[in-house]
Amino acid sequence: MLRLISTSLCLRCQPLTALPLNFRSCVNLSSSEENQQTVDALYRLSVDIQRVRKLKGWVLHQSPAYTEEVADVLKDMGASGPVIARILVVHPEAVLCDPEQVRTQRELWMTVCPNQKELVGIIEKFPASFFSSTSHHDNQRNNIAYFQSLILNKRIITKLMASAPQSFQRPVGQNQEMVLTLQQAYMELGGNEANMKIWLQKLLSQNPFVLLKPTEVLKQNLMFLRDKGFSTAQLLFLMSSLRGFVTELNPDSMRRTLLFSQTTMGCSEEELRTIILKCPALLYYPESTLDERFQSLCSAGISMSQITETPTVLELTTQIVNYRIQCLKARGYDVRTGSLQVLNGTKKDFEVSFGKLQLRRERPLFNPVAPLKVDD
Known part of the structure; x- marks a missing residue:
């Protein structure tokens, strides 16, 4: 029996607000x-000044600034001139960071990413994550130590710091609470303790922002799905699905989506559960998106029974579906009578499936009366 606590908090997911960017303890003086x-x-440094002026011109009015000093720190890490220029044009705020704090930041990040070349690559891709948290060193240090105590892979911790820096800027207790809630829910749903670390790593890797969600959201979503008839094993499967979607939704949105899907497909609640287990992402989409995709598929002559058999086709946009249907039609494949499985997957998956169809049609047929070619 799940020991999930109800709450009176608002069920709708609230958008995350950006944390203040305190580049250093002193205040920058802004000039006209x-x-x-x-x-x-x-x-x-060959930085595109015009682009900086257009996107973040306010940075150029701040004093003091440490442009050369910050560039030297990056250079000491192995960053080339063009890389430094790309970092500063995307995140010119970096020049407002105290060089000493940047060096401390580098030391912190190197505890989970000791390869400086890899770290430079991360900074180039996520400059705001590296430079905007120079006033949260204590929280960062404590959070790094906590995630290391969970025996998480260093690459996972690095990805968390880069993708969701807010989770490292806040007190470690907030992350501990969410991780504990996730672990408890996993075990209560029948998860194997021996596999819990791998499950947690996968979840955090696929959805770094899960740590920033209120624990009540996870509890209420699981309670809602249980009330809809999903078994504990099915709930564990859904909770383990990509991006840990049960923390991204809320009961109100799921209720509307389930009702719309059931009405449109004309299925029973039990059949709907089976469809959801085949395509958990179905819970994500609002009625308007689903309505557009259902109509597009039906207008192509695809039956509702085909959709319920392969509901993952609803994950594709109407543009992608229409394009793929036209490609298949050109090769003589009729989606109205064939399986929709060929439509599914990534662009690469589709190209592989399409290539197999192409190969089958272009293979020369054997002519039993044609003369055989033999060596003289």
């Missing part, structure tokens, strides 16, 4: 004129 030293330093 650009800081010429910053502009000159950025020119010397």
Whole structure:
């Protein structure tokens, strides 16, 4: 029996608000004129000044700034000139960070990513994650230690720091509460303790933002799905699905989606559960999106029984579905009578399936009366 606690909190997921970017303890002085030293330093580093002015011109009015010093730290890490220029044009706020704090930041990140070349690549891809948390070193250090105590892979921790830096900027107790809630729910749903670390790593890797969700959301979503007739084993399967979707939704949205899907497909509640287990992502989509996709499939001559047999086709946009149907039609494949499985998957998956159809049609037929070619 699940020991899930009800709550009176709002069921709708609230959008996350950005945390204040405190680049250092002192306050930058803003001027109506650009800081010429910053502009000159950025020119010397081959940074696209016009792009900076257009997107984040306010940075050029701040004083003091540490353009050359920050660039030197990146250079010491092995970053080339073009890489430094790309980092600063995307995240010029980096020049407002105290160089000493940037060096401390580098030391912290290297505890989970000791390869400086890899770290430079991460900074190039997620510069805001590296430079915007220089005033949260204590929280970062405590959170790194906590995730390391869970014996999580260093790459997973690095991905969390890069993708969801807010989770490392806040007190470690908040992350501990969510991880504990996830672990308890996993065990109560029949999960194997020996596999829990792998399950948690996969969940955090696929959805780093799960840590930022209120624990009550997870509890209420599981309670809602249980009340809809899903067994504990089925709930464990759904909870283990991609992106840990049970923390991204709320009972109200799922109720509307389930009702619309059941009405449109004309199925029973038991049949609907089977469809959801085949395609958990179905719970994500609002009625308007599902209505558009159902209508597009039906207008192509696809029956509702085909859709219920292969509901994952609803994960594809109408544009992708229409394009793939036309490609198959050109090869003589009729989706109205064949399996929809060939439509599914990524672009690469479809190309493989399409290639097999192409190969079957282009293979020369054996002519039993044609003369055989033999060597003289």
